[in-house]
Amino acid sequence: MRATRAGAELAGLAAGAATLGVAELLTGLLTRVTSVEGTPSPLLAVADAFVDLTPAWLKDFAVATFGTADKTALLVGMGLVLLAACAGIGLLARRLLAAGLVTFALLGVVGVAAVLSRPGATATDVVPTVVGVVVGVLVLAWFNRDVTTTTAGVETPGDLSRRSVLVGAGSLTVVGLLGVLAGRVLSGAGEAVRAARDAFVVPRVAAPVTVPAAADQGVPGQTTYRTPNDDFYRIDTAVTVPQVDPGTWRLRVHGLVEQEVEIDMAELLAQPMVEALVTLTCVSNYVGGDLAGNAVWTGWPVRELLARARPLPEADMVLSTSADGWTAGTPLEVLTDERNSLLAVGMNGEPLPEQHGFPVRMVVPGLYGYVSATKWVVDLNVTRFAQDEGYWTPRGWSARGPIKTASRIDVPRRGPIDAGPTVVAGVAWAQHRGVRAVQVRVDDGEWQEATLAAEPTVDSWRMWMFEWDADPGEHTLTVRATDGDGEIQTDRLAPPAPDGSSGWHSRDVEVRRRRSES
């Protein structure tokens, strides 16, 4: 009896699900028993490895298309590819069992390679995946056991057998997926660190930041000066949030230094901490995009730590590394000058949210996040740009990433709006230079000055508003900012890669005649 098409596909799925179920369950058990976080689950390892191999244009596309949901999109996409692959292998196995089994095993090799590619992975980490693949191969062979024995072409009255293949493979698929779930739960993913974060107390500082009310203009729909943690954009390469226990966290400073230094959490928290307002911006932000956020950060200036290590004169870069192996290359000068470059432990008065780098991240005013804002930071290598490069540089992004002056119209949205007095409002940024002026232009008219909100620091963005007496019809509003050095934002259009988008943001608005006038 040969399985039906559906039966063959389902057998492939059952093999795949059995592999994942066994591998994830074993991973969860191992993690629970050894209580070592971070035995990479094969599924997530493949996702992580995929992210690392992603070319710049694809990353750019993913962020542009899915924004902060890029990780969900990746996992869903991976799931679909895996489904199709397993179903295909099931069909192949029905025709040519050996070919199906070998292809399945090759898929397993990809999983093993992905697990091994994770930073800090050891040989034993691959055990769950290998066992899972073996189980999957056996499952596939078992469902196809008849194929080889019935070459004589004797059709058995196969209805029952066919149904039993469907039922068997279907149930095994469900059991496998339950195994994946159980594995994730068993691994206790995140419990310990969640508890540590709940217990974490953000240190008090001598001079707390107070945000003046005048930093906001309160126009409905306009960005708020401070971004609540829950609304703060998130960008990183981590498919699962790295779990870093503050109790075992250490930060090492080494490389071109006179004195290697290592500090732990107790020592970090004993340092005089400061608070600073800093607006972070992602280099992937398009003109008019929302990959920027402003918070009060609590931390210890990086320059104090670097001063202890005493960088050698030839050093010009600090390569910071996160717990998951991601790196950023930051000019040494920016970390040692007077600006508030911080080893931050607090975000808007709370411990850093796990997604934003708990327990410690870097925050550097004036530079895009990809060259400075290392979350879950554990290592600072004092080095040279000529010698080392951060994660994104070999992937097509510039080694240096100063933030370009930008301005954005938040309201009005597309419209239609009523004719008459209308408030146009938004935000502008030129971190560490400040925003001196914002101008708005209606259609091809003159540039007109917008009203600026207070600017508590040049390291954060600045709100602006403009009163517009809107005439009926189609109009285009355009905005541009002038930075603290008097430099007008360029109108030269550039995409995010390689060093940040530029160009003026404009918005088409349809204005309709007021009812009373019509």
Ligand SMILES: Nc1nc2c(c(=O)[nH]1)N[C@H]1C(S)=C(S)[C@@H](COP(=O)(O)O)O[C@H]1N2
């Ligand atoms: N460990 C780690 N840190 C990272 C990244 C990353 O991928 N991994 N991405 C950087 C980028 S590109 C940006 S824009 C900022 C975003 O910080 P946020 O997610 O807290 O907004 O984090 C930076 N720090």
Ligand SMILES: [Mo]
């Ligand atoms: Mo970014």
